[in-house]
Amino acid sequence: MIRFEEVGKVYPDGTTAVDGLSFDVAEGELVTLVGPSGCGKTTTMTMVNRLIEPTSGRILVEGEDISRVDPVRLRRRIGYVIQQVGLFPHRTVLDNTATVPTLLGWKKRRARARAAELLDLVGLDPKTFGDRYPEQLSGGQRQRVGVARALAADPPVLLMDEPFGAVDPVVRERLQNEFLNLQATVRKTVLLVTHDIEEAVRMGDRIAVYGHGHIEQFDTPSAVLGTP
Ligand code: ADP
Numbered sequence: 001m002i003r004f005e006e007v008g009k010v011y012p013d014g015t016t017a018v019d020g021l022s023f024d025v026a027e028g029e030l031v032t033l034v035g036p037s038g039c040g041k042t043t044t045m046t047m048v049n050r051l052i053e054p055t056s057g058r059i060l061v062e063g064e065d066i067s068r069v070d071p072v073r074l075r076r077r078i079g080y081v082i083q084q085v086g087l088f089p090h091r092t093v094l095d096n097t098a099t100v101p102t103l104l105g106w107k108k109r110r111a112r113a114r115a116a117e118l119l120d121l122v123g124l125d126p127k128t129f130g131d132r133y134p135e136q137l138s139g140g141q142r143q144r145v146g147v148a149r150a151l152a153a154d155p156p157v158l159l160m161d162e163p164f165g166a167v168d169p170v171v172r173e174r175l176q177n178e179f180l181n182l183q184a185t186v187r188k189t190v191l192l193v194t195h196d197i198e199e200a201v202r203m204g205d206r207i208a209v210y211g212h213g214h215i216e217q218f219d220t221p222s223a224v225l226g227t228p
Pocket residue numbers: 011012013015016017018035036037038039040041042043044
């Protein structure tokens with residue numbers, strides 16, 4: 001579903017962020033990218049939706065070389081969740097969630113029905129929360145809206161960059177579990193960036209363990225932990 005072939009990125013200032021990345025992510029697989037700050041995780045992830053362009057190698061999504069796909073069209077097939085959720089402050093929760101279907105030209109009623117369905121799926125009653133504004137939500141609730149919004153147009157691929165990083169440990173664990181339950185139903189192909197090895201182990205079907213600018217190990221959680 002996602003394939004990296006010898007991908008490298010050197011930023012204009014000469015910083016080599018990543019080098020020689022080659023790996024595959026299968027359809028419906030959740031791969032966590034884990035490692036210390038600055039090791040190249042976010043660079044890796046944002047090359048998949050072409051927020052950043054690689055300087056060598058190529059990336060395929062659903063068999064297609066993404067350098068040949070219009071970035072705007074590509075991003076409609078790829079949901080994206082970041083730590084600072086980036087909800088539109090002057091739009092209601094329902095309208096935030098309906099953003100991508102609306103951009104795709106869905107009829108308003110259908111887009112809003114879809115948004116309500118997704119809010120339900122992430123555990124937010126649309127009747128209670130749909131008309132609220134982001135500032136009226138807790139941190140955990142905002143992250144849930146971020147996930148709902150990313151999934152609203154049913155993209156096959158989901159990118160998540162420290163999606164649970166901004167909330168306290170108790171809420172974080174709850175969100176992790178909720179997301180795993182959700183993923184068991186929706187089966188997206190997911191790349192999830194975290195600096196937290198426990199999160200990587202708990203969430204990942206496989207884990208990419210980063211050293212500086214490269215992947216040191218790419219394996220199942222038990223293999224990474226060295227347990228049978
Ligand atoms: P991580 O997500 O693991 O924290 P990043 O992918 O953000 O790592 O960064 C990898 C390396 O690339 C770091 O050394 C970082 O300082 C550098 N880097 C990231 N973005 C830029 C940029 N726009 N220009 C120059 N260097 C950058």
